[in-house]
Amino acid sequence: MHSPAEENYIKAVYQITARQTEPAGTNALAEALQTTAASVTDMLKRLSAKGLVVYAARQGCTLSDTGRQLALQLLRKHRLWETFLFEKLDFSWDEVHELAEQLEHIQSDELINRLDVFLGCPQFDPHGDPIPNAAGQLASRRQLPLASLPLCQPAIIVGVGMHDPAFLQYLDYMGLRLGTQVEVLECFGYDLSLRIALPQGEERVVSHKVAQHLLVGA
């Protein structure tokens, strides 16, 4: 079994190596985990001894196969708990992450599989992110940022490219939720902000930054 601290390191290595081709650096990990580089070096040695990561001094760190499998199981647990909190306990999508950070460390495959069934085996979490299945496989989906959606082509909001609670609260406030139909009516060249149509004749204007982080499916 693995300690919560170890699991958090594995998640951080997974996240960092997912968005770059190079191995995760010590400082990047320290930043992600809100700790010091010295602590990271230390833990990487332990994780390496456990066979969860591939690490050699000053070479950065990548996940081993078992490490990646662990990371995917943690992602599965995290996202299923988020779904539970959102669907069953009525937490908002900006509140679920923090709690799931604790719940994901509960150790029981049986528990998580029953939770999965209880929730109806959801494919996506409250942010639209895919939930790995018991084998660690992720569903994929055709999606693009709202900023890249052609004019006059209706689409559905399916995800967000940014999980900052303030952003999620803003989207809630604007009525831009998962499943909402949107259509770009007009793009203002000056700042690339968009005028968009929502159901029931509602309209909104959103900044380019928002449009970049709002993901839609055709």
Place this chain on the structure above:
Amino acid sequence: MHSPAEENYIKAVYQITARQTEPAGTNALAEALQTTAASVTDMLKRLSAKGLVVYAARQGCTLSDTGRQLALQLLRKHRLWETFLFEKLDFSWDEVHELAEQLEHIQSDELINRLDVFLGCPQFDPHGDPIPNAAGQLASRRQLPLASLPLCQPAIIVGVGMHDPAFLQYLDYMGLRLGTQVEVLECFGYDLSLRIALPQGEERVVSHKVAQHLLVGA
């Protein structure tokens, strides 16, 4: 905040002092926590410094008011999680304790209060034990061991005085579940075993030991 280890000590002190008038001894705590007396002495000093227990060397240990309040909140979390596992995820009543031992350490009042509401604010857990409310108050109830129930007086199974999984599985197998109506038809003087009636004309014979640990309400 308190570590899971600290919380487990607080629970153990609560449980031991609940069933005796003397303070909890070091060895009793070591036994309950599956650790050594040396570790217990050490931790009691720390908990005392935190104001959670009253402890002086060789005097045993009792909970302070804040310690007792913490113990009741842990009991609340434990029993609400057990109820969730039993009611929503279809775990059997002999399986829920182990998992609740992990879940009770999740830190969030908001989570536990929403879970409470989601479950319909249950007063009793799957074993019939009372669930403290947010203020730490426990419901009480008129109950007695089946062994003390007079002949020919129908009663309802409301709890168990023993949480050993093997005992709980046995009760399940015998159809002796919470809410089941029972009536003592006959007591065999030789070993005090009982012949009892269940609904639909079913009958069972149970040992004195079982009858002592099966709690019924009139």
Place this chain on the structure above:
DNA sequence: ATCATTATTTTGATTAATCAAAATAATGAT
């Protein structure tokens, strides 16, 4: 090629939690 900057690791320490073995205090029997 050299040197300043940056990234990383090492060293030496700390805290929480744990234990085995030794020391000490309390208890109960005589």
Place this chain on the structure above:
DNA sequence: ATCATTATTTTGATTAATCAAAATAATGAT
């Protein structure tokens, strides 16, 4: 009152996780 037994604490150590400060390696600019 004394002594053996039992309960508890102390002592000295360990492991996981952490850090500040010092040391070292890598990088990029000249």
